[in-house]
Structure formats: structure tokens, C-alpha cells
Amino acid sequence: MLPAPVLDPESEVPLYRQLHGHVRELIGTGRLRPGDRLPSTRDLAGHLGLNRTTVSAAYELLETEGLIRGHVGRGSFVTGSVPSESSGLDWAEVLESWDRGSLPQPAAAPEEMISFATSRPADHLFPIDEFRATCREVVAAEGAAAILQLGSPSGYGPLRDYLIDQGREEGVAGAGDDVVVTNGCQQAMDLIQRVLLRPGDTVLLEDPVYPGAKSVFARAGARVVGVPVGAQGMDLEHLERAIAREKPRLLVVTPNFQNPTGATLPLAARRTILEMVREARVVLVENDIYGALRYEGEPLPTLKQLDDTGDTVLLRSYSKLAFPGLRVGWVTGPHALSGRLAEAKQFTDLHSDQLSQAVLLRFAESGRLAAHRARIVAAGAERLSAVIEACGRYLPDGTRLTRPQGGMNLWVRLPQPLDAGELLARAHQENVSYLPGKYFEVSRHDPGGLRLSFAGLTPEKIRAGVAILGGIFSSELERARASRHFDPAPAMV
Amino acid sequence: MLPAPVLDPESEVPLYRQLHGHVRELIGTGRLRPGDRLPSTRDLAGHLGLNRTTVSAAYELLETEGLIRGHVGRGSFVTGSVPSESSGLDWAEVLESWDRGSLPQPAAAPEEMISFATSRPADHLFPIDEFRATCREVVAAEGAAAILQLGSPSGYGPLRDYLIDQGREEGVAGAGDDVVVTNGCQQAMDLIQRVLLRPGDTVLLEDPVYPGAKSVFARAGARVVGVPVGAQGMDLEHLERAIAREKPRLLVVTPNFQNPTGATLPLAARRTILEMVREARVVLVENDIYGALRYEGEPLPTLKQLDDTGDTVLLRSYSKLAFPGLRVGWVTGPHALSGRLAEAKQFTDLHSDQLSQAVLLRFAESGRLAAHRARIVAAGAERLSAVIEACGRYLPDGTRLTRPQGGMNLWVRLPQPLDAGELLARAHQENVSYLPGKYFEVSRHDPGGLRLSFAGLTPEKIRAGVAILGGIFSSELERARASRHFDPAPAMV
Numbered sequence: 002m003l004p005a006p007v008l009d010p011e012s013e014v015p016l017y018r019q020l021h022g023h024v025r026e027l028i029g030t031g032r033l034r035p036g037d038r039l040p041s042t043r044d045l046a047g048h049l050g051l052n053r054t055t056v057s058a059a060y061e062l063l064e065t066e067g068l069i070r071g072h073v074g075r076g077s078f079v080t081g082s083v084p085s086e087s088s089g090l091d092w093a094e095v096l097e098s099w100d101r102g103s104l105p106q107p108a109a110a111p112e113e114m115i116s117f118a119t120s121r122p123a124d125h126l127f128p129i130d131e132f133r134a135t136c137r138e139v140v141a142a143e144g145a146a147a148i149l150q151l152g153s154p155s156g157y158g159p160l161r162d163y164l165i166d167q168g169r170e171e172g173v174a175g176a177g178d179d180v181v182v183t184n185g186c187q188q189a190m191d192l193i194q195r196v197l198l199r200p201g202d203t204v205l206l207e208d209p210v211y212p213g214a215k216s217v218f219a220r221a222g223a224r225v226v227g228v229p230v231g232a233q234g235m236d237l238e239h240l241e242r243a244i245a246r247e248k249p250r251l252l253v254v255t256p257n258f259q260n261p262t263g264a265t266l267p268l269a270a271r272r273t274i275l276e277m278v279r280e281a282r283v284v285l286v287e288n289d290i291y292g293a294l295r296y297e298g299e300p301l302p303t304l305k306q307l308d309d310t311g312d313t314v315l316l317r318s319y320s321k322l323a324f325p326g327l328r329v330g331w332v333t334g335p336h337a338l339s340g341r342l343a344e345a346k347q348f349t350d351l352h353s354d355q356l357s358q359a360v361l362l363r364f365a366e367s368g369r370l371a372a373h374r375a376r377i378v379a380a381g382a383e384r385l386s387a388v389i390e391a392c393g394r395y396l397p398d399g400t401r402l403t404r405p406q407g408g409m410n411l412w413v414r415l416p417q418p419l420d421a422g423e424l425l426a427r428a429h430q431e432n433v434s435y436l437p438g439k440y441f442e443v444s445r446h447d448p449g450g451l452r453l454s455f456a457g458l459t460p461e462k463i464r465a466g467v468a469i470l471g472g473i474f475s476s477e478l479e480r481a482r483a484s485r486h487f488d489p490a491p492a493m494v
Numbered sequence: 495m496l497p498a499p500v501l502d503p504e505s506e507v508p509l510y511r512q513l514h515g516h517v518r519e520l521i522g523t524g525r526l527r528p529g530d531r532l533p534s535t536r537d538l539a540g541h542l543g544l545n546r547t548t549v550s551a552a553y554e555l556l557e558t559e560g561l562i563r564g565h566v567g568r569g570s571f572v573t574g575s576v577p578s579e580s581s582g583l584d585w586a587e588v589l590e591s592w593d594r595g596s597l598p599q600p601a602a603a604p605e606e607m608i609s610f611a612t613s614r615p616a617d618h619l620f621p622i623d624e625f626r627a628t629c630r631e632v633v634a635a636e637g638a639a640a641i642l643q644l645g646s647p648s649g650y651g652p653l654r655d656y657l658i659d660q661g662r663e664e665g666v667a668g669a670g671d672d673v674v675v676t677n678g679c680q681q682a683m684d685l686i687q688r689v690l691l692r693p694g695d696t697v698l699l700e701d702p703v704y705p706g707a708k709s710v711f712a713r714a715g716a717r718v719v720g721v722p723v724g725a726q727g728m729d730l731e732h733l734e735r736a737i738a739r740e741k742p743r744l745l746v747v748t749p750n751f752q753n754p755t756g757a758t759l760p761l762a763a764r765r766t767i768l769e770m771v772r773e774a775r776v777v778l779v780e781n782d783i784y785g786a787l788r789y790e791g792e793p794l795p796t797l798k799q800l801d802d803t804g805d806t807v808l809l810r811s812y813s814k815l816a817f818p819g820l821r822v823g824w825v826t827g828p829h830a831l832s833g834r835l836a837e838a839k840q841f842t843d844l845h846s847d848q849l850s851q852a853v854l855l856r857f858a859e860s861g862r863l864a865a866h867r868a869r870i871v872a873a874g875a876e877r878l879s880a881v882i883e884a885c886g887r888y889l890p891d892g893t894r895l896t897r898p899q900g901g902m903n904l905w906v907r908l909p910q911p912l913d914a915g916e917l918l919a920r921a922h923q924e925n926v927s928y929l930p931g932k933y934f935e936v937s938r939h940d941p942g943g944l945r946l947s948f949a950g951l952t953p954e955k956i957r958a959g960v961a962i963l964g965g966i967f968s969s970e971l972e973r974a975r976a977s978r979h980f981d982p983a984p985a986m987v
Binding site: 065089090092093096119121137139147152179187196216284311312325327329335336338341347349355357360 | 676
């Protein structure tokens with residue numbers, strides 16, 4: 002067994018980083034040598050009283066550095082040695098000083114894992130034959146050579162024209178708007194921060210929010226402030242106070258099926274937000290990545306449609322609707338901003354990949370996208386019912402759920418004193434995964450919160466997974482209540 | 495005719511921005527109205543004594559803002575109106591304050607233009623049938639559905655494995671190295687700046703250098719310092735002094751067929767640079783985007799191959815070699831850095847497009863890439879001879895040229911007092927284009943410098959284009975010398 006490390010849970014250095022440093026030192030000092038086997042994450046977690054995910058994160062980092070390597074079924078072995086000072090740069094030192102926290106990196110899930118951890122469509126729903134036919138048509142077309150040449154930072158011309166026309170028809174692109182194609186919504190947010198933010202500027206985000214949104218602004222040096230999201234979307238009173246207090250430069254709102262809560266912003270709230278940002282001269286970014294995935298209820302107009310100033314910046318993408326592996330999203334916004342985004346796009350990566358742009362254009366124009374959408378909306382409705390029903394049946398009394406009308410995610414709040422982060426290790430032991438609330442927190446800590454991403458699973462898997470989670474949460478709740486019962490609080494002195 | 499603007503050539507605001515502001519004001523105050531026709535760029539340039547490119551740049555900006563629109567053969571018309579203060583955000587004001595200069599935006603070239611302005615392969619050399627066959631094979635394959643699902647920030651697994659194996663075989667990837675796939679080399683540099691630089695850090699670049707390299711670091715808030723590049727690549731004495739004086743964090747070197755000079759760094763210089771960066775603990779980034787395009791002479795080992803510390807960070811790409819429109823490049827570097835780059839990649843745009851990664855992998859594995867490379871190397875050799883011969887024949891005495899052995903670019907230095915930037919407008923009038931030195935300057939102003947990107951043109955076009963440039967430069971040189979002859983310097987007083 003490894004010499005036990007002294008880990009400090011109160012330190013600013015996360016536990017996994019402390020453990021990583023400890024193992025790294027054992028390797029550096031030769032106490033662990035190439036070929037040595039490390040304890041399993043389960044054993045070491047038990048031994049040190051840590052979460053298994055903490056140990057996994059430390060092992061992953063060591064593997065990234067080439068110091069250890071995991072073999073399925075055999076465990077992890079020391080493979081490298083820590084470079085001595087004289088051999089070159091100390092990369093850990095070069096890089097460590099700039100560390101600003103990590104995004105969740107879900108460990109590769111074993112085949113039998115029921116994973117609610119990723120907000121993405123189901124593999125088995127991909128229209129692979131239609132995709133094949135589309136690709137064949139695109140490459141057989143006469144203009145195919147144009148796809149191969151250097152393109153425009155604003156996007157592949159024919160796709161851009163299509164998106165502008167479609168936007169005009171729908172009323173989301175006015176005369177003053179232009180379209181810039183991006184590598185999905187993530188890059189759209191990154192380009193927006195580059196063009197609009199300076200370090201120290203404040204950005205208001207939904208709280209909880211998709212971790213990629215938080216990271217992209219926080220890493221740019223912006224102050225990120227959360228506005229609570231409930232079942233009806235952003236809390237407007239809170240938003241009003243935050244705008245007055247924080248003088249934000251940017252507000253990012255996901256009005257439809259927000260990630261992670263699944264919440265939808267009512268029409269009146271949309272209008273109120275537009276008034277607020279107009280009054281305070283805040284740039285409004287509308288992230289509508291899930292908007293096309295409504296399973297029940299009537300569609301609501303986008304903020305962009307409601308905004309008669311035309312200032313709202315609308316983000317959309319083909320990645321949730323069609324193929325996440327093809328990175329094509331787009332920004333619809335005022336000419337002046339679009340021009341600047343295209344400029345930033347140019348020095349970021351010149352332009353988006355043109356083959357995928359051409360394929361998605363053909364997929365849309367041929368009517369295949371609309372047909373596919375109808376199928377995944379039907380499938381999504383089934384999955385949404387399944388997850389809500391299963392949560393009602395299996396999760397312990399006192400659990401609160403959002404009631405999404407579309408999208409891919411449901412937000413669960415466990416009764417006190419359950420901690421979704423702590424219970425994840427037990428879920429992993431039973432081959433179920435989810436993302437606990439801590440990954441989505443902006444300003445508010447919510448230990449009972451967790452996200453269930455249901456769109457990628459069959460209704461059967463959803464029911465089986467939620468049943469397992471229900472068992473874990475219920476037994477833990479019983480245990481906690483029992484121990485509270487028999488373990489009275491100390492007398493106040 | 496427009497009321498003549500008062501433009502100040504000494505102002506810090508570039509002339510095109512001043513002209514833009516003037517026209518914008520005319521539109522804002524209603525002196526120009528929707529439907530009004532603007533003078534042609536040629537007429538307005540003549541009228542105001544400006545370069546035609548200055549007027550074009552102002553018009554482009556107005557078009558970007560939706561205020562005017564150009565119609566081929568009919569001229570430019572006012573289409574929009576400047577938003578009044580009450581209607582929403584003033585985007586010009588919101589954006590103007592963050593303006594940090596622009597990349598060159600070559601105007602769309604008319605069909606008959608002979609353009610030496612873009613460093614890219616010739617359209618007619620694209621192996622379109624092989625590309626079509628490759629795409630058909632990729633989408634017909636059993637694993638095609640995996641391409642469509644959300645991927646890894648480090649790259650599409652099969653391509654990454656291939657690149658690592660190939661790098662190991664070639665000796666550019668050691669045991670401590672890993673590969674991260676990026677959207678071409680431009681994004682590789684962007685991720686590197688995100689991971690390694692903090693505002694105020696210094697980056698040493700070749701001078702002159704590709705504008706994208708300068709922009710990506712300068713816009714990140716880095717201090718960018720140039721090290722002169724001659725026919726033998728970076729000036730090593732200058733580099734040594736710059737390292738001692740500037741304490742840079744990063745040095746970016748393009749050892750093969752540097753853009754814009756085409757220069758190649760000799761073997762001894764490669765070794766010396768490695769010693770220097772090792773001594774000073776500077777991170778060395780080797781941009782080898784043109785390395786596979788050698789037309790004459792023996793290949794030299796990369797810095798990465800020569801570096802026994804393994805610290806060198808190597809950038810490569812398929813974009814110059816195969817298809818620029820498919821955005822696939824990769825970084826080979828130490829595990830610790832690669833892990834961090836993948837993390838940055840995730841919050842930048844999640845991951846690179848997987849369809850193009852799969853297509854390029856198949857293109858390489860099938861042997862089609864090697865066959866295509868043999869063809870474009872033969873074509874490149876022809877074009878290189880043509881441009882060097884034509885420059886020798888047509889450009890005026892006193893012109894100096896680099897002598898590239900590969901790549902896509904040749905650097906020309908015109909005899910004094912010629913200014914390549916000023917003469918560009920005349921070249922455009924005769925339907926020839928190039929990029930003057932000012933776009934490539936880092937620390938050194940070189941008014942006589944210009945880049946001829948020859949790879950995209952046939953030898954015939956190259957000869958015709960250089961002949962036209964030769965005529966312009968020679969007549970201007972005669973004029974300048976004559977006026978100097980007849981216009982004696984004033985007496986010293």
C-alpha cells in the first residue's frame with residue numbers, strides 16, 4: 002500500500018490535486034517505480050475516506066502526464082518517471098501556476114453503465130442512412146471543390162444564406178441582422194466574450210448553468226454572477242437587483258429547456274427581461290440550443306423575435322438537434338457585432354469546417370432534418386414521460402423535480418440532508434451516473450441538486466437507472482434520519 | 495458627390511476608419527438616404543487622393559454594419575440608417591472601445607484578378623475524385639455513427655492514434671508526447687496562448703510573420719516582439735539578445751518555408767535555437783505547417799526531432815497539404831501540456847469536427863494523401879521556378895528575393911524608395927494583387943517588402959502577374975528617380 006498522504010480538506014487546492022501531488026512525489030522520489038501497481042480507486046478511496054471520483058480524478062491527471070497507465074480489469078501501473086530538473090522544462094510547474102479549475106470530465110463509462118451524465122441525443126436515433134445519403138449527394142455535387150478551399154470566417158456562403166433566409170422567415174433575423182457560423186454554441190459564447198468582454202467585466206448567468214458557459218466567461222477573466230433559475234426560469238426580482246447592483250455587460254439567458262434545469266421562461270418574463278436589458282443597456286445573449294426540441298405545450302416566441310431593438314444576440318446549433326459530432330452552430334445578431342465576431346473567428350481558427358457545413362445544409366434543405374426532428378421530438382416526449390414518472394415512483398418523498406416541456410435535462414433536488422455529490426460514488430458502484438449540482442453552481446451552493454440527462458437513454462434504461470438511484474437515495478435518507486434520531490445535538494453552552 | 499471629408503493622415507485613427515465615420519455621419523444626419531448611390535471606390539479614391547484600398551476598407555465596414563450594400567457592376571448604395579440613440583444599443587460605441595486592429599481582409603477578387611495575396615493551394619489541384627471516394631468510404635463504414643456523436647476534446651480517437659503512431663515512427667513524438675487535434679494551426683496557437691500566456695507575457699515571433707500569428711498573441715494581451723528573419727531564417731544573434739532582454743515565455747519558430755519569407759532554418763541554427771530556449775527555459779513552439787511541401791534540397795530534421803528534452807511543441811496541419819476548407823491540424827507536445835490544451839479546447843468549442851477528421855484519416859491511411867502530396871510537390875516546384883524566374887526577369891534592378899525551397903510564399907524587397915503598400919492600388923487597377931509588408935510587420939517597418947503567394951496560381955498566371963508588377967514597379971522607380979534628379983534637396987539651413 003502507498004504511504005498514506007496528509008490531505009487537507011480545507012485547503013484551496015482540491016483534494017484530487019493534493020492526492021495527485023502526493024503520488025507524483027512518490028514517483029519522483031523513486032518510492033514508486035515503473036511497473037508498480039497502484040491500488041484500485043475503490044480501495045484507495047475507502048482507505049483514505051475519499052470519494053472514489055476524487056481518486057479517479059487524481060489518477061486521470063497522472064495518466065495525462067504519462068506517469069501511470071490504466072489497464073481495464075488489471076488496474077493502474079506506474080509507467081513514467083517525473084522529469085528531473087536538468088532535463089528540460091518542469092511542465093507541472095509551468096502549467097500549475099495558471100490553473101483555474103477544470104470542467105467535469107466524465108470518466109469513460111463502462112458498457113453497462115446507465116449514464117444520465119451527458120446532455121446529448123441517443124446514438125440509436127441517429128438517422129445514419131439519411132446522413133450517408135446526404136454526404137454522398139454533397140460530395141457528388143458539382144460545387145464540391147469549393148468546400149475544400151479556404152473559406153470565409155463568417156461561414157460557408159450557401160449555409161449562411163440559408164440560415165439568414167430561414168431566420169428572416171421565422172422573424173428571428175431582422176434587416177439589421179447577420180449570421181456568423183461557429184463551431185457550435187460553445188464557440189459562439191467564446192467569440193462573444195472575446196469581442197465584448199474585458200477582464201473584470203461582469204456577466205450574469207443562470208444559476209445553475211451549463212458548466213461550459215461558466216468556464217468560457219470565467220476563464221476569460223470575467224466576473225460571473227448567478228441569477229437563480231426556478232421552474233419558471235430566471236427569478237426576475239433577483240435579476241432586476243443583480244442588474245442594478247452588478248452593472249453587468251452581458252446577460253446570457255436560455256429561455257427554452259434550460260441546461261441543467263429544463264425550465265422554460267414564460268412569455269411575460271421574456272418581455273420583462275427585454276425591458277430590463279434595454280433600460281440598463283446590457284447586451285442580451287439568447288442561448289436557444291434546445292429550442293427546436295419541444296415535446297409538449299405551445300412554442301413561445303424567442304427573445305430575439307420579441308426584441309424590437311434588434312439587439313438580442315441569438316445562438317442556435319445543429320448539435321443537439323442533429324449530430325453533436327458535426328460542429329456547426331450560428332450567431333444571429335446586429336451587423337456590427339457579426340462583423341466583429343467574424344474577425345475574432347478568423348484569428349481563433351480561420352473558419353468553421355466546410356464539409357460539415359455543406360452536409361448540414363443539404364440535410365436541412367432536403368427535408369431530412371425536419372423528418373429527423375419529428376422523430377426525435379416523439380422519442381424525446383417518451384423519454385421525458387419516462388423520467389418524470391420514474392422519478393415520481395422511485396425517488397424518496399421530499400424530492401423536488403422541474404417539469405421540462407422539452408430538451409434533454411431534468412433537475413432533481415434531493416431532500417435534506419442528502420448530498421448528490423457524495424452519493425455519486427455509490428451510484429457509480431451500481432453502474433449509474435449523473436452530474437451533481439456542484440458542476441452547475443455559479444453563486445449558489447445546492448448540495449441536493451443533480452442533473453438527469455435523459456435524452457440519450459431508452460425509456461427502459463431510464464426507468465432502471467432511476468430505480469437504482471431511488472434505492473440509493475432512499476436508503477441513505479433513512480440512514481441519515483436514523484442517525485440523527487439516535488445522535489442528539491450537544492447541549493448549547 | 496459626397497461632401498468632402500476632412501481626413502487627418504497623422505491621426506491614430508486609420509484613414510479608412512475616418513472615412514467610414516464621415517459616411518456614417520452623412521447617413522446618420524440624413525444627408526445620404528437609403529437608395530442613394532455612393533461614388534465608386536476608384537472615383538472617391540481619386541477625388542480624395544487616397545488609396546483605393548482605403549476607400550474599399552471603409553465601404554466594407556459600412557457594408558458590415560448594414561448601412562450600404564454593393565452590387566457588382568452597379569456600385570454601392572445606401573441601404574440602412576444609423577440607429578437613433580433611443581432604439582437600443584449603439585453597437586458602434588459598444589464595439590469601438592475594444593477595437594484592437596484588424597487582420598487583412600482581401601477584398602473578393604474579380605475573376606480576372608491574378609492574386610498573389612493568399613497562401614493556399616490551387617483549386618485545380620484538389621484531388622476531387624479521391625476526396626469523393628474517401629467520403630463515400632467513410633460514411634459507408636460500419637463505425638460511421640460514432641462520428642456523429644459528441645467526441646473527445648483531444649480529437650477523434652482513430653485519427654489521434656494514427657497521428658501518434660506516425661509521429662513515433664518519424665521520431666517527432668517521444669514517449670512523453672501526446673497529440674491534440676485542433677481546427678488547423680491557427681487554433682493550435684490560440685489554445686497555446688490560452689494555456690501558457692498571461693496578459694503582459696512576452697512572445698517572440700519571426701519578423702515578418704504571418705498576420706494570424708501576430709494577432710492571436712497580441713489580442714490575448716501578450717507583448718509581441720519580432721526577431722528578424724533573413725534568407726537563412728531567424729537572425730540568431732538578434733534572437734539571443736531578445737531572449738536575454740525580453741525574458742519571453744514563448745518563442746514561435748517556423749523552420750521550413752516560413753510564411754511570408756519562405757526561408758528555411760539551417761540545421762546548425764536549429765540546434766542553436768534549442769540550446770538557447772533550454773538555457774533560458776522558454777517554451778518553444780515549432781510551426782511546421784509547410785514542412786511537407788519541400789520542392790528542392792534535402793529535408794532537415796524538425797526542432798522537435800532534435801530536442802532531447804522533448805519539450806518542443808510541434809504544430810502540423812492537413813490544411814496546406816490537402817484541403818484548407820477542412821479544418822484539421824494537431825499539436826504534438828508533452829503529456830502535461832496536451833492535457834491542458836484539451837481542457838482549453840473543451841471550453842473553446844468542445845472538440846473538432848469529426849466528419850473531417852474521419853475523412854482526412856481515411857485519405858491518409860488509403861495512401862491517397864501520399865499520392866496527392868507527390869503531385870502537389872511536383873506542381874509546387876514548377877510554380878516556385880516560375881515565380882523566381884519571372885521576378886528575375888521582370889522586377890527592377892535592386893529588387894531582392896528570398897530563395898525558398900518549398901512552401902507557398904516568396905518575399906520580395908523592392909529597391910528604395912518604392913513602397914509596396916502604396917503601389918498596391920496601382921496593381922489592383924491592373925488586376926494583380928499581393929500583400930504588402932505592413933501586414934507582416936512585428937517590430938520592424940519594411941515599406942519595400944511584399945509577399946508573393948505563388949502556390950495557388952498556374953505558372954502562366956505567375957509569369958503574367960509578375961510581368962505586370964514589374965512594369966508598375968519599374969515605371970514608379972524611374973519616376974521617383976527622375977523627380978529626385980530634377981528636384982534637388984533644399985539647402986541646409
